[in-house]
Structures are given as structure tokens and as C-alpha cells.
Amino acid sequence: MSKSSIFSGLRSNVFAGFVVSLIAMPLALGLAIASGFPPIAGIIASVVGGVMVAVLGGSYVTITGPGNGLVVVLLGAVTVLGEGDMQAGYLYALAAVILSGVLLLLFGFLRFGSLSDFFPATAIQGMLSAIGITILLKQLYVMFGDLETKGAAFELLLGVPKLIQSLFTDGSTGQWYAAGIGVVSLLIMVFYSKIRNRFFHLVPAPMWVVLLALGFDAYFSLVGGGNPISKSLLISLPENLLGGVPTPNFSKLNQPAFWGVVVSITLISSIESLLSIKAVDKLDPQKRRSNTNKDMKALGLATIVSGFLGGMNVVTVIARSSVNVNNQASNRSANFFHAAFLFVMVLVFQDQLRRIPLTSLAAILVYTGYKLAAPAIFVRMYQIGKEQLLVFLTTLISTLLTDLITGILIGLLATFVVHVLLNKAFWLFSRNLLKPNVLMYKENETQNYYVGIIHFCTFLNFYKLKSKLDKIPQDERAVVDFSLCSFVDHTVQESLQNYEELFERKGGGLEIIGLDIHETDSSHPFAVRTLRPMKKLRVFGGGRTKRQLQLEALAHEKGWAYKEATKSQKRMLRDHPVYQTTSVERVYNLIEGPKKRLSLCDIHYSEGAFIAKENIQTTLLRVQLDKEIPVFSFDRELLLEKLSHLAGIHDIDFPEYPEFSHDFYVQGNDPQKVRAFFNAKMVSFFSAYGFYHIMSNGKELLVRQFLRPATPAEAAAMIEFGLALKEKIDG
């Protein structure tokens, strides 16, 4: 990294690092406790990871620290290796962490950056959900103030009624308070994204949880009597944070169980990191491609150092990274600043940290666990195909019953068996597995890159296709042809979707052809597709809702087109600066006017990822203009205030129209032009429709009313407004 790029955008990176550190602190403490490590181990991993990966890493806007996926395997390591003695287990686990760092470093040098592509997407999802369920169940007990109960996931699940019952029968006041804080914290986590108040959102949800705990403590110290929660339910930190480095215990090097732990940790941490890097690359506003091999080396080295200092594994984490991106981080320095702030915060506020009850941190983790195994994931699997749900459940249950490695291997096997059964042909895979099957060349006439695949394309051989795709500059056009390929699985389709987005973002394009003749039994775009006969079973579709019927009627009344589901519109927000870091999940119920100049659709988009994810469903009106107009946003409640973060955007006031200026917030990049645009006619027109939020990117206007889908009547009104608006501007 050159000097100039370190200091460019320094301010926004410092700010992003600060916001991330607010989330990272409670998460790091909670993840460490849940892993059976001392709380400070999570902070060590965050600080070491943040500093080292910022200096050595190959990605741009990722945040590193302790990961969710590792909680289960690390806790297992501490319990198994310590044979009941948690302190001894911790020292053994540190040795395993260090060795996994060495392996990770090696992976980086061996260029295993595409390791995560060798596992079927559904099986990985199943494993992650199993981890989520385990975290959720274990931490649920802690959340209710029960530190004693241990056991496998199923035992814990059956014990939940008893847990709540015992709280009523023999819970002390202290335990009641602790459990109360836990439950309120969980409610904060759950409802945070539903409450759309910008002052509330200045502080991230996990920090609210911490503030709640500190407020509770402050109240009791003011009223007197001190904190009623017993010491055992509060975070314990060493007296001297900077001294006393533990010595990792390498004496179990000759035991297979130890190496089992090392392999599991390495596998999970590399998969979690690689998946996160891939996801963050899609969010990066500057559209850079991360060097995963370089990042793996940095993560490995950071893990080694963290392990020697007594910390956990360092992995790339998606939730914190997405918050980083949403706060306009632009380079690795944000990761460094997050570590620095964290370090200072822990040193300065160590007394306050010791007052946080474990129950509130457990609440954050319960929510994390829930997010990994949310019902929506199950529904999505079912939508992609029944066989995906089967693989998903197989992996999930076998992971819960055995361990992570066995679980993912069973998932891999299950996926393969399902593929063989779907195609009713083993030879397709056995005969062609080792043969090359991808052709890539640049067409002379069109200058397009042509990529052809034969035989089959699944997780088993996706790496061959991937290595070719990675060699195509993403600002060029590529065509991926599956017409000679008999079978394409879900993992490949999902990855290709990823590539489609990457190409799209960089101004190129990737088109997939030759899949239309393949059969599938679901209407989901990621469903497996085969040329071999397959019984058609439609899973979803049919049965429109009343609102959809009304919207369709509305469209027909105008003689416009109505589409229930659409795929092509996904990039519609990309040209609008405010939506740079959002990802559109779905565009549906699209009503399109003639020549597509005016359209109305329901849109489901999200900001952030994982536990920092905020889902928004709304109805958008899109008006494409013939005339060029200035870039501006028009808003009564300053809901679009995000725009002001962006460089070169000013608040604009209108001295000529004081009332208008007072009632509305108008922002834009060129005040003069915007003032010229808002002449007397426009001012009175916009004032009359002040309840809409309007955004212009110069060529097109996006209009929104509520942060929820519009009713059919509201939709009709929006369309009328759009027609009037277009008439006013284009004349």
C-alpha cells in the first residue's frame, strides 16, 4: 500500500474504525467467553488481527477478529483437551490455535484461496446453521443466568423448559436481574433494525446492550446497595491487562485428538474468512478484488501471534466488515483503527467492562446463533429445491450429532449422492471428474470472452471453471455456455451469480447461456439443472395475493405490463450514490410503462450483513428522464441524510423561498444548478408532494414514500405523481 492511499480518506476510515470497534468490543468479549477462553482473548484476537492484517493483508475493507464459526470448535477443544480443567484446556487450545495459524499461513503459500469452493454451498450452510443452533442453545442458558448446565445440542434443547422453570422456582434476585438484562438485551438485538430512528441508530445494537448493562450498574451504585448481580455472572478481566501472557501448552502434540482440533479450527477459520472476503468484495464501493492468498497468509500470521499472546484465532468477519463498509471505510487502515480504538477502550474502560453481566453478552450471541440458523434459511433451501433442503438438514443434523468435520464430510457425500440420484447416472461423474472440461478463449470477432463447459459442473470441479473466470478482466464481457454441459448444481449457480455481480459492478458483463433447455424442479434461479430427464415438480408459484391481483389490475387499466418476479432489475439501484453499499435481494411486482421510462416495483434490499443486517422492503417509483437535471435529494425528514457523508454533497437552502427551505431538506453536488432547477413552479409542485422522498442521479429519479410496500391505492397515486413529475420536467 502506498503512502498516499493510507492517508487518503483518513477521516472516514478513522470514523468507520471507531463505529466498528463499538460492535467489536461486546462481540469479542462474548465470543471469547462462549469459546471457553478468558474474555480478554477475544480482544487480543481483534487487536492483533486488526493491526497485522491491516499491514499485511490482501483485502481492502474487511475487519478481522474472533469469529462466530469457531466458537463451537474452540469450546470443544478447551473441554476435550483440558479433560474437565478449563484453565489447562485453554493452554492446550492456544497451542492448537497457533498450529492452525501455521497451517493457514501454509495454505496461503500453497494458494488455497479457493478452498471454500470445494465444499457444496448447501453443506456449508448446513454446517453454519448447526454452529448457530449450538451457540444459540448454549448461550440461552447463560442468558438466563445458568452457567452450570452443559451437554450436547439436543439435551440442551430438551432442557429449555426446565431452565425457565428453575428460574421461577429457585432463582435468586441477582439471577432474576441478570436474566432480565439478558432478555431485554435480546429484544434490543431483535428490534434494532425495526426501529428506524436515526438517533437510535447512531449507536450500534451490541453497544446499546453494553450501555444498558452499564446503566443498570450505575443506577444501583447511585441508589446504593451495589450491583445485585453476583460476581460470577460478571465479566472477569485480569488485574493487569498488559502483563501475564499465558504459555501455550504443546505437550499434546502426539495425540490424534489434538490434531483433530487443529484441523477443525483451520478448516472452519479458513472457510469463514474466505466466505466473508468474498461477500465483502461485493460490498466494496471501489470494486476491488481481494488477494485471498495474501490475506490467508496475513490471517495465519496474525493467528500465530494472537495465540502466543493468549488470544483466539483471527478470521475475517462479515458482520463487522459490513458495518465498516457502510461507514465509508475505504482501505485497510479502518481495520487498524478499529483495533486501536478497541485497545484504548479496553484499557480506559476496564472497570466498566468488569460490570457487564455475562447474560447481556450471551444475548448478543443468542441473536448471532439465531441469525445463522434463521427459519428464512430453511425456507430458502426449500425454495431452491427439495433436494437442497435434504442435504442441508442432513448436514445440520449430522454436525449436531457428531462434530464439524464429520458433519461437513457427510454433507459433501450427501450432495454427491443427491447429484447421482438426480441424474440417475454415476458414470457422468466417475468418467469425467478428472478430465478437463472448460474452454476459454477471446473471440476474435466480438472480443468477448467465451467460456464453454462440457460434461458436468458441480462443486467437485468448479475450481476448473473458477480458475478460468478469474483470468478474465471484469470490465470485459464474458459468455458462459452450458449448452454442452449435462448437469449444473446449486453451488456453481450461486458462485456464477456472484461473478455476474462482480462483472456488472466493474462495468463488464457475464452472461450465462445454454441453461434454458435444462430441466429443474423449482423456479428458483439457483436450482440444480440437468439435461437428464427429471420429473417436473413445481414447488412454488401460482396463487397470487390480493395485493398482487390489484397491482396487476392497476397495470392493465393503464395498458402497462405487470411482472410478478423479475431478475433483470437487480442492479437498478447501482447508479444511485446513496445505494452504493446496499444489496438488492429481490425486485418483484414490477409495473412498467411504455418504453420502460416509468416503472413501479416492490423492492427488498439490505444494508450490512449477518447480525448487522438491516432489511428494507419498500415500493419504489423510477422515472427515467429525457432531460439532464442536477443530482439532488429531496426529503422532508432528512431520512436520506446518508448522502451528506458522501464527498462533494452540500445542503442547499433557497433564500428566495424561505418556507420551502425551512420545510424540506434538499442536498446536491452543485448548489447553483439545483437552485436553478427549483424555480417557482417546481417549488410549488414539490411542496404539494412533500411526503415523497425523491432522489435524482441526473438521469433518473427514484421516488419512495414509506419504508414499507405501498398499498395498491398508494401505488396508483405514486404512478400518477410520476407521470406528472415527468411531464413537469421533460415538458
Place this chain on the structure above:
Amino acid sequence: MQQKQYNTVVVGVAFSPNIQANVFEALRMSKMFNASLVMVHVGEKTNEKETALDKIISSFDGAVPDYRVLWKAGNPAEVLLGACAGENADLLILGAIKREGLLKYYLGSVARKLTRKAPCDVLLLIKPSVDRVACSSGVVNGLAHPKTEEAIDRAFYVLSSLGAQKLTIVEEIPEDSVAIKVDDDRSLRKSTIAKERIKLRENSRVQGLLSHIPKSIKENLEVVVQPIFGRRGYSIGHYARVARADLLVMNAPSKLTLWDRLFPHDLEYILSDLPTDVLIVR
């Protein structure tokens, strides 16, 4: 440079359901090359067989070229190899077998042996047909290899004899000729530039080969040069399939050992799954 001409064509005739198509293809080819045809049947000569063959030949639409039938019992591969040597053949035509239900063509053990040992060029037909299917485009390899010039030469001769309109010269460039590993945007840019440079170099090499081809032959064919970065022997087969080529012209490999069967390379990829008709130039 003296153009090689096909004067004698050898075809094996077996009394299979495909016999009419095989014989018709052989007759058509010989006619187009202005060559005489030698039909070899491995087995006893009987009256029924002779009348059956005569009947098929007499049903051939158009003028029948000069032909002879050899009847000889023995090991099929050896008989045919002997016939090629004895007749001083220039071309041996073989039919490939279609694997049931798999939409794939491969070579039987006899044909594979012949492909390796024949002293002359070998043409492998994947779907011989009774009615003429015009051959409109061909693909030939343009590897940096001493035999390439001959292969390109032969491709021009055969394709222009068959009345084709287009010839694509595919230069297969091994991926590892670009030493840069693609990790991020910068290395990608570097490798793209390196590839462009190699392409230019390869193109000028092929243009040099083309300059030896007589103008009269070049005129009738549209010649396209297509560089491909990929596995040798594999990429060209896949390309021929994608480009819907009617004929693929390849150099014969220098030597094939057991090692090559176990670890397929160059020609083996094509022989194990024929993408189209293949001409192997010796």
C-alpha cells in the same frame, strides 16, 4: 512446396447396419480427392456378401470412382494395416462407434490401434451418412511443432477438396506460458498484457506458416486464427465442438506409450471423446 495428394484411399468394410453409410462416405471422399478406393473386408469372401456389397455400390447416387475390394481373413487391425502398406495408401477411413445413449463417439480397440499404427493419414468419421452432409468448416491445430506445417498444409488440401468455406487455425498456448499468477486486479492486468503479447507472437508465427500455402488454395477458404490459452489437445477438441466444425485436423503424436493412455494428453483427449470428424496427419 509440393502439395501432397491423396491417390489411394483405404476403407474397412464390415457387414454392420452402418455398411451403406460407410461405403457411401468412402465413395464420396475418393471421388472428391480424385483417388482410387480400396475396400477391405476382413473375413471370408462369400457370394452373398459380394452381391450385398455390389447392391449397395450400385445404389450409390452419381458416378462411382475407381474401386477394388480386398477379401482377407485374419486379425482386423493387422489385415487393414497390411492393406494400407501393400496398397501404398494415402488415407485410411474409419468409422467411430456411438456409445449408446451417451451422445458420445469413441474409438473401438481396433480403430484405436489403427490410429496409432497406420502408415498413412487416418480419417475418423463420427456419423457416416447415406446422404451427403456438406463439410463447411474445419479446425486445424497451429501448435509450435515441427509437424504443424504439414498439418496445416493438409487441412488446406482436404478442406478445399471437400468444398469447405472456412478454416480456423487454433493455437493452443499452455496456461503456464504466462508466468503471472492472477491474485488481484494488478496481477490480472499484468497477465492480460502478457497474454496479448504472446498472442501477437503466435499469430506472426502462424502467418509465417500460411505464407507457404499456394494462393490458389488460400483463396477459396476463409482463414481465421484463434489463440486459446488452455490444456493442449483438450482445448482444440472442445473448440471444434463449440464452433460446430465438420473436420478437425491434428498432427499424429510422435509416440504413444502406456503412460499416455493412463494420463491422457494431446490426441488422447480427442480420441476418447470425438468432437467431430477427425483427420490425423502423419
